[in-house]
Amino acid sequence: METPVQITYRTASIEDIPAILIVRNSVLENRLSDPNSITHEDCAHFMKNRGKTWVAEFANQIVGFAMIDTIDDRVWALFILPQYEKLGIGKQLHHMMLDWFFGLDKESVWLGTTPNTRAEGFYRKLGWQYSGKYGNDEIKFRMSRNDWDLNK
Secondary structure, three states: OOOOOOOEEEEOOHHHHHHHHHHHHHOOOOOOOOHHHOOHHHHHHHHHHOEEEEEEEEOOEEEEEEEEEOOOOEEEEEEEOHHHOOOOHHHHHHHHHHHHHHOOOOOEEEEEEOOOOHHHHHHHHOOOEEEEEEOOOEEEEEEEHHHHHHHO
16 A cells, blocks of 8 residues: 555654654554553653654644664664554654665664564564564574665
């Protein structure tokens, strides 16, 4: 499916955090075992001190977001409301995020995700390379600047 024309993308602000948390807690895969484990304060600290966040909006509602950490060189989050999946929103946010990140002269970025999920397939399709296990129940992927230039 193609992304509806009405989707807009922008840098997130602190005021967007309540809507970002709604999106994060609505996902069907990669659910948080404790939805309160990521707080408003965690997001605000991240946005002010660790990286950058983008949101996708439809009809003045945030329907997706992406966060990247420039201290740990890690994708912290990329989530879409379930009813807006498969419209290209995740791919657009992903590309905006990595274009910005690699524009900072960074060499590589990593992320962790749950194995055998749509997210794993999404990242593999976009050229992410498996680089081992992460924690007790996730897998780790890495994207180099060179791989990004070849895959985008």
